[in-house]
Amino acid sequence: MSIELSIVMPCLNEAETLKTCIKKANDFLQTNDIQGEVIIGDNGSTDGSQAIAMANGAKVIDVPERGYGSALKGGIKAAKGTYIIMGDADDSYDFTTLMPYLIKLREGYDLVMGNRFKGGIKKGAMPFLHKYLGNPVLSFLGRLFFKSNIGDFHCGLRGFSKEAFIAMDLQTTGMEFASEMIVKASLKNMTIAEVPTILSPDGRTRPPHLNTWSDGWRHLRFLLLYSPSWLFMIPGVSLMIVGSVLSTLLIIGPLDLGGITLGVHTLLYSCAAFLIGFQLLLFYGLTKIYTVENELLPKSKKYDSLFDILTLEKGLIVGFILILVALGATIYAYLNWKSVNFGDITGYGTLRVVVPAVTIMLLGVQTILFSFFFSILGLKK
The missing domain is CATH 3.90.550.10 (Spore Coat Polysaccharide Biosynthesis Protein SpsA; Chain A)
Structure with a gap:
């Protein structure tokens, strides 16, 4: 039996x-x-x-x-x-x-x-x-x-x-x-x-x-x-939201919070938080592709559509646009610096342009690199 x-x-x-x-x-x-x-x-x-x-x-x-x-x-x-x-x-x-x-x-x-x-x-x-x-x-x-x-x-x-x-x-x-x-x-x-x-x-x-x-x-x-959403995506999105909101407020001007003034130095950290969040989000995408293609995680219903939305060409276009925006902001900051004969910048107005410009440039470079790596991992598709 x-x-x-x-x-x-x-x-x-x-x-x-x-x-x-x-x-x-x-x-x-x-x-x-x-x-x-x-x-x-x-x-x-x-x-x-x-x-x-x-x-x-x-x-x-x-x-x-x-x-x-x-x-x-x-x-x-x-x-x-x-x-x-x-x-x-x-x-x-x-x-x-x-x-x-x-x-x-x-x-x-x-x-x-x-x-x-x-x-x-x-x-x-x-x-x-x-x-x-x-x-x-x-x-x-x-x-x-x-x-x-x-x-x-x-x-x-x-x-x-x-x-x-x-x-x-x-x-x-x-x-x-x-x-x-x-x-x-x-x-x-x-x-x-x-x-x-x-x-x-x-x-x-x-x-x-x-x-x-x-x-x-x-x-x-x-x-x-085995949970890239909780390891990368959720912390990444949270950091990006906090970083973007705080950075926007600080670019407009100093922020007073009950006797504490947050200025351009805090702007550096808020932009860093946004960048770290963006990197975590990119890691989520790459991890998802790797785990699914190597059969470590099951394929979701929306998985195949990712390769129609996130193409190498779209990523390159977005990345280069971000770099061009950053270069434009850099030129604007340069002209401000030139207006004071390339001396010390006593005010913080120029730094409120330079810090976001550097952040946007890094976003552009990361987007381009991610697009290439994403396409490599998805070559089977």
Whole structure:
């Protein structure tokens, strides 16, 4: 008979708890009359975990490449089940209570996530920083960046169909594998469900493999890199709006704010803010092209139209017009300087022309360079 469910566990020196986890998984399959298998993705254990797994009826897959994600991918790729449920081999999850996951998978959901905050976190099961800072903050950012309703981004117990796993095309090898799965599923508009899950203290006497700060940073870094809108576009547009409004006011004249006078020196910083914002916006465009063309992010409906709107020719025309405007302003400033016989400029009127002129010239040059690079990245089109 065909295998319906594969239960996959990553393993690196889990001799203390591995037998218990495998027994619970097998009991679940037998009790519920499910055609299934238990697979251990071993990441180079040296404590005899492989022998324990085989002695208890599990299939052991040797995964030389180190990392939580690598171990899981190795086990999942070898799985023969229509559905797969993955979970840690430290006895923190009860493998006898997987039926809610399987029911959702049978209903057609692509990904079924556990939610420990709804199911319950037993005393001592999760460190204070993870429970009240790390998991809530990273889960919030994940929901914000990717419009996902998942309440617990990092629950280690989750299920998915083999077909959905292949479509996700997961690439990461470390702990961020957990975030990548939800991000890819969200970006590809897969159907996702949540079920309450209880987290218990793990049964090992040694410390866990998870490193609070380095693994937390890896998760955050991944979320940012896969969301160019939040990494580049939104900060860029914000800086451009603030910089342009403030620069316009300061070009007209000094700005008095409750006894504080903002003048030409502040104009330098406001123009710099506008330029930085413009650069962030350009990076957003280039990153978007690169990630889509290299199949790191899915193609949006409006993606192809970008190449009709942002052409090399249009970019060159706009860039050269900006440079000509800057040169005109520079000539005007030069004539003002000439009117005082090229001496010291005592007033700030000339600087209110020079600073915007330099800013516009840089915008023109950046537009031209962006247009060339944009066209190079989009050569496939």
